[in-house]
Amino acid sequence: MPPVDPGAIRCLGILAGSGALPRSVAEACAGRGVDVFVVDLGGAAGGWIAGFTHERVALGQVGRVMALLSREGCEAVTMAGGVVRPPLSSLRFDRQGLALLPRLARLFRQGDDGLLSGVADIFEEHGFPVIGPDAFLPRAIAPAGSIVGTVSDTNEIETARAILDALSAFDIGQAVVVAQGRCLAVEAAEGTGAMLDRVAALRAATGETGGVLVKMPKRGQDARIDRPAIGPDTVRAAAAAGLDGIAVEAGGVFMLDDARLRRLAVETGLFLHGFEP
Amino acid sequence: MPPVDPGAIRCLGILAGSGALPRSVAEACAGRGVDVFVVDLGGAAGGWIAGFTHERVALGQVGRVMALLSREGCEAVTMAGGVVRPPLSSLRFDRQGLALLPRLARLFRQGDDGLLSGVADIFEEHGFPVIGPDAFLPRAIAPAGSIVGTVSDTNEIETARAILDALSAFDIGQAVVVAQGRCLAVEAAEGTGAMLDRVAALRAATGETGGVLVKMPKRGQDARIDRPAIGPDTVRAAAAAGLDGIAVEAGGVFMLDDARLRRLAVETGLFLHGFEP
Numbered sequence: 440m441p442p443v444d445p446g447a448i449r450c451l452g453i454l455a456g457s458g459a460l461p462r463s464v465a466e467a468c469a470g471r472g473v474d475v476f477v478v479d480l481g482g483a484a485g486g487w488i489a490g491f492t493h494e495r496v497a498l499g500q501v502g503r504v505m506a507l508l509s510r511e512g513c514e515a516v517t518m519a520g521g522v523v524r525p526p527l528s529s530l531r532f533d534r535q536g537l538a539l540l541p542r543l544a545r546l547f548r549q550g551d552d553g554l555l556s557g558v559a560d561i562f563e564e565h566g567f568p569v570i571g572p573d574a575f576l577p578r579a580i581a582p583a584g585s586i587v588g589t590v591s592d593t594n595e596i597e598t599a600r601a602i603l604d605a606l607s608a609f610d611i612g613q614a615v616v617v618a619q620g621r622c623l624a625v626e627a628a629e630g631t632g633a634m635l636d637r638v639a640a641l642r643a644a645t646g647e648t649g650g651v652l653v654k655m656p657k658r659g660q661d662a663r664i665d666r667p668a669i670g671p672d673t674v675r676a677a678a679a680a681g682l683d684g685i686a687v688e689a690g691g692v693f694m695l696d697d698a699r700l701r702r703l704a705v706e707t708g709l710f711l712h713g714f715e716p
Numbered sequence: 717m718p719p720v721d722p723g724a725i726r727c728l729g730i731l732a733g734s735g736a737l738p739r740s741v742a743e744a745c746a747g748r749g750v751d752v753f754v755v756d757l758g759g760a761a762g763g764w765i766a767g768f769t770h771e772r773v774a775l776g777q778v779g780r781v782m783a784l785l786s787r788e789g790c791e792a793v794t795m796a797g798g799v800v801r802p803p804l805s806s807l808r809f810d811r812q813g814l815a816l817l818p819r820l821a822r823l824f825r826q827g828d829d830g831l832l833s834g835v836a837d838i839f840e841e842h843g844f845p846v847i848g849p850d851a852f853l854p855r856a857i858a859p860a861g862s863i864v865g866t867v868s869d870t871n872e873i874e875t876a877r878a879i880l881d882a883l884s885a886f887d888i889g890q891a892v893v894v895a896q897g898r899c900l901a902v903e904a905a906e907g908t909g910a911m912l913d914r915v916a917a918l919r920a921a922t923g924e925t926g927g928v929l930v931k932m933p934k935r936g937q938d939a940r941i942d943r944p945a946i947g948p949d950t951v952r953a954a955a956a957a958g959l960d961g962i963a964v965e966a967g968g969v970f971m972l973d974d975a976r977l978r979r980l981a982v983e984t985g986l987f988l989h990g991f992e993p
Binding site: 524526529611612619620621624627629633641645 | 800801802803806824825826827875878879882883885886887888889892896897898899900901902903904905906910914918921922923924
């Protein structure tokens with residue numbers, strides 16, 4: 440599928456999961472006069488969709504979602520927000536979904552990036568180019584350099600990046616916690632919040648503090664897929680875990696609810712830093 | 717320090733942390749007529765030490781522990797069992813411990829293997845060769861091949877081994893959970909039990925089952941250090957997480973409380989498998 444100019448799209452379909460990102464994309468588009476059609480994925484999106492044309496679909500209703508996107512005149516789609524990966528056996532498939540079942544079964548055996556890339560392919564085969572949500576929110580992407588405060592220990596960040604690089608080929612998580620040269624936690628299917636809660640529990644036992652959360656996209660991550668994100672909740676959880684700060688790849692990680700995120704970092708004394716890819 | 721023949725030792729010092737391993741070493745030695753002196757590390761060892769000559773030491777009492785080992789005529793020491801890594805600042809150092817403080821501070825910035833290797837060096841510099849506990853418990857080490865039941869999916873085991881290989885250089889954990897080709901959890905400082913509990917919680921949300929726990933030593937792990945271990949608790953937690961089984965490196969992982977471990981695996985329907993290094 441040839442590349443699409445995000446600036447030329449007149450109607451965008453937003454496949455909306457949970458979290459602040461889908462709403463931010465919708466509002467940014469509306470602010471530029473772009474029509475938005477929100478596909479609420481299994482009810483994950485939340486109440487904000489009332490302000491936009493929207494339909495709720497069950498995961499597995501492949502034919503229905505394609506028909507809705509056509510009906511609304513969507514020229515492209517973006518996938519944004521979180522969806523709890525359901526067991527394949529729990530999905531309610533329509534006829535087109537059932538036809539894709541063998542392929543979906545293979546995709547479900549992959550990590551999140553593999554699964555989402557495969558889903559993006561399916562939309563493109565149905566004539567809807569898939570554009571990463573960062574194209575609509577350029578200012579929500581982490582900048583390079585100090586964002587709040589000053590990095591406490593660049594060696595910790597380098598160690599964390601090396602670990603994430605080593606894991607990159609396996610489509611696992613996108614975040615680790617390193618403190619004083621030692622890796623305390625590696626994120627896999629549980630998500631960044633649960634990983635930080637675990638570090639907080641470890642620290643409650645040992646009394647130690649310090650260290651950094653590092654988050655970055657996988658090497659060669661499909662550009663059509665959500666970038667990893669941090670938000671105010673991430674800052675709160677990192678502070679509760681006694682960390683010194685958060686470092687993310689500049690240009691590669693969303694900063695959701697940016698103003699609140701920065702304010703919370705200042706209030707909790709955490710640094711925020713964007714490192715060059 | 718020249719290699720020591722474990723079979724020729726007449727008195728062994730056991731630096732004993734928590735768990736079943738230190739007691740197993742002590743009983744195996746006593747059964748062969750070898751004198752045992754148990755150093756209870758900060759009270760972690762438990763009540764079983766009453767049956768052996770023992771002393772409790774606080775972590776940081778370097779001079780005292782060396783003097784005790786000399787007094788009891790220990791010809792070598794073994795380090796066995798778990799110790800919760802305390803903050804360096806909480807340690808009660810004696811004079812010899814204080815003299816080692818800069819070196820210990822550097823060791824505390826490493827992963828568990830780096831720290832334990834450095835501690836083993838300190839014992840050897842004081843004239844006590846350090847021998848891995850597996851030398852005294854050859855039959856407690858996992859054999860090659862099927863131990864209980866049959867492996868459900870060798871691809872899952874291969875994926876898990878590749879992830880652990882990639883992480884090996886970073887001295888992180890020694891275990892991962894892979895299910896249907898996807899890595900659900902990576903162990904770091906939290907330990908295998910906490911990692912399995914996390915997978916059980918994920919599964920409670922999704923209803924999925926299947927997958928394997930893979931555990932193995934790091935590449936090039938210092939032979940003086942504890943091998944990783946599984947025990948009845950590991951089997952129980954793996955069953956609660958809905959896994960199909962547990963695979964460990966043959967010759968590289970302890971099977972603690974072997975008979976109960978195997979019985980529990982049979983009862984819970986889990987396979988146990990030893991793969992060739």
